[in-house]
Amino acid sequence: MRTLLRAALLVVTSLITACRAGEARIPDGGARIGGLVIEALQRSGRNFDANQGFTTTDYVEFRVLHGGRAIAVEGDFGKRSPDVRDAWVLVGASRPAVLMGSSGWTLVAEHEGRLEVTPLTPHGSGTTVQWMDWPEGLGPAHHSRLRTDAKDPRRLEGGRRLLIGDQVVLDVDTLQWRRLDLRVPPGYKDSGVAPTLWPAAGGALVRLYAGEANSPHDALLVVSDPATGGSRTLAFDLGTTGRPGFASPDAAWLDEHFELVTGPDGERALSQRAGRTPPAPWxxxxxxxxxxxxxxxxxxxxxxxxxxxxxxxxxxxxxxxxxxxxxxxxxxxxxxxxxxxxxxxxxxxxxxxxxxxxxxxxxxxxxxxxxxxxxxxxxxxxxxxxxxxxxxxxxxxxxxxxxx
CATH class of the missing domain: 3.30.310 (TATA-Binding Protein)
Incomplete structure (x- = not known):
């Protein structure tokens, strides 16, 4: 009885089983750049609903081919697979290039006819991709997700610097990339607010972290430089900035309360301005x-x-x-x-x-x-x-x- 119960629970918790009921190529759902081909595949799988029992779900996956061969990348449970949830041609790249992945991202490019495959972020590390050089700052996030059709264009365009999985900055023009230093001192955690760009700091990516107690008196600002990958941190009292709680920082708030100061050694350090509300003396x-x-x-x-x-x-x-x-x-x-x-x-x-x-x-x-x-x-x-x-x-x- 216990064995049957465990088996039932495993079925209930599965979103889509590995068993595919069908598969077909979608002629209009792919793209081609140089020798790289994005192929869309319509598939169907079975999942379990507590109210309806077993049902069939149609969904779409993508493959990237070079010379007729599918390119495999890291997938679930450490296994390599050619099937991913998203693949986009990188418009504006100096040579044919495609970004592909599900919850980790891989750069696939062609150089003088040769294939180059570069893992950028590990599987399970993040699903978002967004431009860093929109007029408003960070562009809207593209989320890799399970799709029911292939109507979305298989192209990413609109900027040069691409933030991938909140971890890597890719220069689409040169295809050079840099990993951001996201190490946070012990005692702090993700505050749940979205990062933002700080133009006054050279377009740095800014994150706000909370202390273990979620107290606004114990906050941490992390400023990551996309040009070097390095980060600067500053512990501060959020209450001294006029904010009662954690919210996504914006450029105006950052300009008012913080600055990068160059020291005698030429190194730049993050500092809090005196501002209208002086820092608390504790x-x-x-x-x-x-x-x-x-x-x-x-x-x-x-x-x-x-x-x-x-x-x-x-x-x-x-x-x-x-x-x-x-x-x-x-x-x-x-x-x-x-x-x-x-x-x-x-x-x-x-x-x-x-x-x-x-x-x-x-x-x-x-x-x-x-x-x-x-x-x-x-x-x-x-x-x-x-x-x-x-x-x-x-x-x-x-x-x-x-x-x-």
């Missing part, structure tokens, strides 16, 4: 999830607020007792005595508040004895409360630079 740093430090019994959730005076610890402690109903816990053997260290409990999640004199920081960490979710929620709740009180001014007297 900085939150959350270390959650993958960025959490590891204690004796596993990861501990951590929040750092700096620069602060020693009095911030007692102020934060009193505030959390009053508004979050945290409870004092007894010190353990070896704990430092005095006002710079305290143990508390919130929702049965033990935490430590301590003042780090070397970095002028209030450090709040979860302790062993609670679930990771409880610990994360407790530390995040304390951080949110401190941010609110710093913004309304009631805790600013305890900042190291309390005059601002």
């Amino acid at each position: 900085q939150f740093r959350y270390q959650f999830g993958a960025a959490a430090p590891v204690g004796p019994e596993g990861p501990v959730q951590r929040l750092t607020l700096a620069p602060v005076l020693p009095s911030m610890l007692q102020a934060a402690l009193a505030l959390s007792h009053a508004e979050l109903k945290t409870k004092d816990m007894p010190l353990r053997t070896g704990d430092p005595a005095g006002p710079g260290f305290a143990r508390v409990s919130m929702w049965l999640a033990p935490m430590v508040f301590r003042f780090d004199a070397a970095t002028q920081a209030l450090v709040i960490v979860s302790e062993d004895g609670s679930s990771p979710l409880d610990a994360l929620a407790a530390v995040r709740e304390v951080g949110s409360l401190l941010a609110d009180r710093l913004n309304d001014g009631s805790l600013r007297a305890h900042l190291a630079d309390h005059r601002r």
Whole structure:
């Protein structure tokens, strides 16, 4: 019975089975450039619907041929296949060229009659292709998808620089390409907002990342130079730019709040402008999830607020007792005595508040004895409360630079 149930579940989760009920060439659905031929194939496959049972679906796949032979590229499960969801002639290229792929992209070109096949992005890395030099900035994204017909033109035209899978910039004229450095420091993740171009930075591609806690006080700007592939990063407080939350950056916002400054060594660094809203005289740093430090019994959730005076610890402690109903816990053997260290409990999640004199920081960490979710929620709740009180001014007297 269990074996039958597993088999049924595998069928339900399959969108289209490998079994093809039919296949036919589409005379008007392809294209030709030089010795490269794009061929459209009409196919049908069976899929399973919980309400209708097995049904037949018609769809289209493409092949690229050179000298009558189909060109195979990386596909599902590491297998090579000539069948892809999309293939386009690159209009404006200096020699015959086709971009082909499904969720990874391969450049196929002809040089003096010889075939050149260049994998650009790995399978499973992204489905979008868009121009980077439209008058409005980034052009509309072309998504590789399962198609039911071959009516779309098999041509990409309208620019010179093509952003492929958000990872590679291809110069369509020369067919030279460069991979962007997308490495992000630990503790940050994709904020879910679309990237944009920054003309003032030479047409750089800009992405906005969020900290593990999704706090607007802990954001990261990543500026990737398509000419070199290198990236510059800047951690900053999103609230100082007048934005309450994460949204796609635009050129006007970038120009107002950020700039590239050339240092004495000639290197350019990303910097935040003073702007109309001065940067806050404090900085939150959350270390959650993958960025959490590891204690004796596993990861501990951590929040750092700096620069602060020693009095911030007692102020934060009193505030959390009053508004979050945290409870004092007894010190353990070896704990430092005095006002710079305290143990508390919130929702049965033990935490430590301590003042780090070397970095002028209030450090709040979860302790062993609670679930990771409880610990994360407790530390995040304390951080949110401190941010609110710093913004309304009631805790600013305890900042190291309390005059601002």
